[in-house]
Amino acid sequence: MYNAKAYSVASSTSPFARTTIARRDPTGHDVQIEILFCGICHSDLHVARNEWSVAMPAVYPCVPGHEIVGRVTKVGSGVTRFKPGDLVGVGCMVDSDRTCPECQAGLEQFCPNTTLTYNSPDKHLGGVTYGGYSESVVVDEHFVLRVPPSLDPAGAAPLLCAGITTYSPMRHWGVTKGKKVGVVGLGGLGHMGVKFAHALGAHVVAFTRSPAKKEAALRLGADEAVVSRNPDEMKRHAGSFDFILDTVAADHDVGAYIQLLCRDGNITLVGAPAKPLAVPAFGLLLGRRSLSGSPIGGIRETQEMLDFCGAHHITADVEVIPIQKVDEAYERLLRSDVRYRFSIDMASLRL
Ligand SMILES: [Zn+2]
Numbered sequence: 504m505y506n507a508k509a510y511s512v513a514s515s516t517s518p519f520a521r522t523t524i525a526r527r528d529p530t531g532h533d534v535q536i537e538i539l540f541c542g543i544c545h546s547d548l549h550v551a552r553n554e555w556s557v558a559m560p561a562v563y564p565c566v567p568g569h570e571i572v573g574r575v576t577k578v579g580s581g582v583t584r585f586k587p588g589d590l591v592g593v594g595c596m597v598d599s600d601r602t603c604p605e606c607q608a609g610l611e612q613f614c615p616n617t618t619l620t621y622n623s624p625d626k627h628l629g630g631v632t633y634g635g636y637s638e639s640v641v642v643d644e645h646f647v648l649r650v651p652p653s654l655d656p657a658g659a660a661p662l663l664c665a666g667i668t669t670y671s672p673m674r675h676w677g678v679t680k681g682k683k684v685g686v687v688g689l690g691g692l693g694h695m696g697v698k699f700a701h702a703l704g705a706h707v708v709a710f711t712r713s714p715a716k717k718e719a720a721l722r723l724g725a726d727e728a729v730v731s732r733n734p735d736e737m738k739r740h741a742g743s744f745d746f747i748l749d750t751v752a753a754d755h756d757v758g759a760y761i762q763l764l765c766r767d768g769n770i771t772l773v774g775a776p777a778k779p780l781a782v783p784a785f786g787l788l789l790g791r792r793s794l795s796g797s798p799i800g801g802i803r804e805t806q807e808m809l810d811f812c813g814a815h816h817i818t819a820d821v822e823v824i825p826i827q828k829v830d831e832a833y834e835r836l837l838r839s840d841v842r843y844r845f846s847i848d849m850a851s852l853r854l
């Protein structure tokens with residue numbers, strides 16, 4: 504075991520404070536990583552403040568962070584795919600049972616026995632896992648991703664959660680050249696959705712509540728931007744979308760978007776509104792449309808996504824902050840006051 508500097512919260516109402524956590528010494532298949540950047544995901548805030556107490560009660564002290572990019576500092580004797588100096592990433596999972604049908608299929612995100620990167624029982628040290636708001640982490644090589652060295656590491660960090668969460672359903676539902684794709688919401692997830700749909704060759708329409716965000720959507724790669732509050736603008740697209748990615752985490756009218764799908768079109772939810780959404784049955788059955796959801800992605804597909812980002816020069820648009828500003832960043836996140844993701848420069852931990 505060794506000690507690593509980190510930032511943690513001591514309770515659901517505490518501000519973040521500097522702390523020291525234990526990390527295991529790398530075993531045979533482990534990779535030790537010096538963390539360079541960690542993105543701030545909305546899940547970090549939910550867990551730190553114990554807002555998901557029913558599904559995932561927070562254990563304190565809590566060190567969030569699952570959008571990790573860093574450099575390999577040490578590898579176990581059995582590690583074959585990484586060496587010190589490699590630029591790598593770690594996302595939402597650090598282990599799974601490796602034996603269930605989902606794991607065998609490379610779909611570890613559906614394994615009933617995944618170990619999440621933070622606030623999950625730690626098989627090695629007991630207690631719970633600690634996330635990326637730290638100077639260092641030790642992860643089994645199967646859950647370590649190669650990050651193309653051409654990518655800016657600060658902007659690459661959010662690819663590990665926001666990136667794969669938007670990329671995976673687009674691949675699953677066949678987003679490609681010739682398809683018309685909508686992206687609802689232009690936050691951390693939505694802005695990645697626009698970039699991916701554009702890079703996959705689709706005709707991309709971004710939906711936003713504020714006309715002020717239209718221009719930003721076009722800059723991100725959207726071919727059109729629609730103000731969702733404007734019924735005339737919405738009506739013009741009725742029955743025309745092959746696929747819509749819905750990234751909105753607040754209550755909203757999903758029926759309005761179902762109406763915009765073509766026959767057999769699909770709308771996939773990647774945001775998680777707290778209250779159930781109202782779904783008009785006629786919207787689905789007329790047109791054989793479907794509504795589904797999707798969580799992150801498997802390790803194999805996450806690597807595919809990172810390689811795709813390397814080939815297409817895709818990173819998240821980030822505002823880099825020192826870790827001392829993480830509380831302020833959470834408040835701004837709640838006001839959607841960030842274009843489009845915070846990325847913590849972990850060098851600030853050494854200040
Ligand atoms: Zn996340």
Ligand SMILES: [Zn+2]
Nearest residue numbers: 600603606614
């Ligand atoms: Zn499994």
